[in-house]
Amino acid sequence: MAGSLKTMKRHSYALNAILLVISMIYEAGGLRTTQLQITPRVAQKGKNVTMACIYQNHDYGVYSVKWYKGAQEFYRYSPLESPTTRVTPVSGIKIDRLRSNETHVVLIRVGSSLSGNYSCEVIQNAPSYPHSISTARLDVVGIGGLRAIELRISPPVVQRGSDATLACLYELTDAPLYSVKWYRGRHEFYRYSPTETPATKIFPFAGINVDLARSNQSQVVLTRVSFGLSGNFSCEVTADAPSFATSIVSNTMEVVVLPPSSPSIHTSQHHYTPGDVMRANCSAGPSRPPAELAIFINDLPVTPGMYQVHPAAEGLFRSELYVQVQLWPAHYERGAPILRCEAKVADLYRDDSAVALYSANNDPKIERVTSPGAASHLHLCQFLLIATVLVWANNT
Ligand SMILES: *[C@@H]1O[C@H](CO)[C@@H](O)[C@H](O)[C@H]1NC(C)=O
Numbered sequence: 001m002a003g004s005l006k007t008m009k010r011h012s013y014a015l016n017a018i019l020l021v022i023s024m025i026y027e028a029g030g031l032r033t034t035q036l037q038i039t040p041r042v043a044q045k046g047k048n049v050t051m052a053c054i055y056q057n058h059d060y061g062v063y064s065v066k067w068y069k070g071a072q073e074f075y076r077y078s079p080l081e082s083p084t085t086r087v088t089p090v091s092g093i094k095i096d097r098l099r100s101n102e103t104h105v106v107l108i109r110v111g112s113s114l115s116g117n118y119s120c121e122v123i124q125n126a127p128s129y130p131h132s133i134s135t136a137r138l139d140v141v142g143i144g145g146l147r148a149i150e151l152r153i154s155p156p157v158v159q160r161g162s163d164a165t166l167a168c169l170y171e172l173t174d175a176p177l178y179s180v181k182w183y184r185g186r187h188e189f190y191r192y193s194p195t196e197t198p199a200t201k202i203f204p205f206a207g208i209n210v211d212l213a214r215s216n217q218s219q220v221v222l223t224r225v226s227f228g229l230s231g232n233f234s235c236e237v238t239a240d241a242p243s244f245a246t247s248i249v250s251n252t253m254e255v256v257v258l259p260p261s262s263p264s265i266h267t268s269q270h271h272y273t274p275g276d277v278m279r280a281n282c283s284a285g286p287s288r289p290p291a292e293l294a295i296f297i298n299d300l301p302v303t304p305g306m307y308q309v310h311p312a313a314e315g316l317f318r319s320e321l322y323v324q325v326q327l328w329p330a331h332y333e334r335g336a337p338i339l340r341c342e343a344k345v346a347d348l349y350r351d352d353s354a355v356a357l358y359s360a361n362n363d364p365k366i367e368r369v370t371s372p373g374a375a376s377h378l379h380l381c382q383f384l385l386i387a388t389v390l391v392w393a394n395n396t
C-alpha cells in the first residue's frame with residue numbers, strides 16, 4: 001500500500017515537471033496556443049456564425065484580442081479600455097454585441113460576401129506585448145446548403161476533334177447529392193444520380209460523345225468535339241430531400257480549327273530600293289475563328305492597312321492583311337529589310353513567315369537569286385547569298 005502511494009507521488013512529480021517545462025516553452029515563445037474555430041465552417045446564407053478564439057490566459061492577462069476579415073479589423077476586445085469592446089464597420093458584417101466577448105464573436109445573418117479568411121490576434125499584456133494570430137476560413141453557401149460555383153471547361157478553347165473536360169464545381173452541405181445534370185443549351189445530355197443504378201445516364205445529342213469511363217459526379221469528358229458544340233453548357237446540381245434545392249452554372253465552350261500552314265506573304269514587286277513604296281499582303285487560314293495578323297519590318301510593327309476576313313469551306317475563315325510602306329535607307333542598314341507576318345488564333349496558335357526585300361540595283365549579285373514569296377525562300381536566298389559571296393571572294 002505504502003509502496004504504491006510512493007510510486008503515485010513519484011509519477012505526479014514527474015508530471016508536474018513535464019507541465020512546468022511545457023508552460024516554460026509557452027512563456028518563452030509568447031502565446032503559441034491561439035486557435036480560431038468557426039462554427040459552422042460552411043454556413044448557410046442568413047444563419048448566425050460563432051467564431052471562437054481559443055488562447056491561454058497568462059499571469060499578465062490579455063491586452064487585446066483583435067478580429068479581422070482578411071486584413072480588415074472588425075472587432076476588438078481590450079479589457080483596459082472602456083468600453084471594452086469596439087466594432088469597426090466592415091461591409092456585410094453584423095455583430096451580435098451581447099453574445100460577443102473576450103473569446104467569442106457572433107456574426108448575425110451572414111451573406112455570401114462574408115466568405116473568406118478570418119483571423120484573431122491575441123496581444124498579451126506582458127512587457128514586450130507578445131502576440132499570436134490564427135486564421136480560419138468561413139464559407140457562406142446558398143439556401144439548402146448548396147452552391148454551384150463554376151462550370152470549368154478545359155482546355156478553355158477546344159480544338160475540333162479533340163477532347164474537352166467540363167468540371168462542375170459546387171459546395172454541398174447539410175444534405176447528400178441528389179443529382180448533377182448537364183445541358184448543352186436546353187438539352188440534357190448527361191446525368192449523375194448516386195441513388196440510381198446505374199448512377200450515370202446519357203441522353204443522345206447529335207455531336208456529343210460522352211466518355212463514361214472518365215465522367216463522374218463532378219465532371220464529364222466529351223470526345224471528338226465538333227463545331228456544333230460551340231456554345232452554352234450548364235450543370236445543375238440538386239440536393240437530396242427535404243430541400244431538393246438546385247443551383248445552376250453555365251459557361252460557353254469555344255471549338256476552334258487552327259490554320260493548316262504558316263501565313264503566306266505576297267509583295268507587289270520582286271525588288272525594292274530605298275524610296276520605293278512596298279505593298280504587301282499576308283493571308284492565313286482557313287481557320288476558325290479567323291487568324292489575327294500582324295506585319296513587321298525588321299521586327300518593328302508596321303501600321304496595319306486593310307484587314308479582311310473571307311468565308312471559306314466548312315464554316316472556316318481566311319484572313320488577309322494588306323499594308324503599304326515607304327522603304328527608307330534606314331530600313332537597309334543591316335542589309336535587305338526582313339518583312340515578317342505573324343498569325344495568331346486565340347492563345348492556341350502562333351506562327352509566322354518572313355521574306356527578305358532585296359534591292360535590285362544596289363547589289364547585282366543578290367538580284368539574281370531574289371524572288372518574292374514565302375518563308376522557305378528566305379532560307380534559300382540566304383544560302384545562295386552566302387554561296388554568291390564565296391564565289392565572288394574566290395574570283396577576286
Ligand atoms: C441570430 O441572431 C439574432 C440576433 O441575436 C437572433 O435574433 C436570431 O434568432 C439568430 N438566428 C439563429 C438562427 O440563431
Ligand SMILES: *[C@@H]1O[C@H](CO)[C@@H](O)[C@H](O)[C@H]1NC(C)=O
Binds near residue numbers: 099100102104
Ligand atoms: C463568450 O460568449 C460565448 C458565446 O456567446 C459563450 O459561449 C462564452 O461562455 C462566453 N465567455 C465568457 C468568458 O463570457
Ligand SMILES: *[C@@H]1O[C@H](CO)[C@@H](O)[C@H](O)[C@H]1NC(C)=O
Binds near residue numbers: 070116117137
Ligand atoms: C485564405 O487563406 C488561404 C490559406 O492561407 C490562402 O491560400 C488564400 O489565398 C486566402 N484567401 C484569401 C481571399 O485571402
Ligand SMILES: *[C@@H]1O[C@H](CO)[C@@H](O)[C@H](O)[C@H]1NC(C)=O
Binds near residue numbers: 214215216217218
Ligand atoms: C472524377 O474524375 C476525375 C478524373 O478521373 C477525378 O480527378 C475526380 O477526382 C473524380 N471526382 C470524383 C468526385 O470522383
Ligand SMILES: *[C@@H]1O[C@H](CO)[C@@H](O)[C@H](O)[C@H]1NC(C)=O
Binds near residue numbers: 185232234250
Ligand atoms: C446558358 O444556359 C443557361 C441555362 O439554360 C441560361 O440560364 C443562361 O442564360 C445561358 N447563357 C448564355 C450566355 O446564353
Ligand SMILES: *[C@@H]1O[C@H](CO)[C@@H](O)[C@H](O)[C@H]1NC(C)=O
Binds near residue numbers: 266267281320322
Ligand atoms: C494580295 O496578294 C495577292 C497576290 O499578289 C493578290 O492576288 C491579291 O489581290 C492581294 N490582295 C489585296 C487585298 O491586295
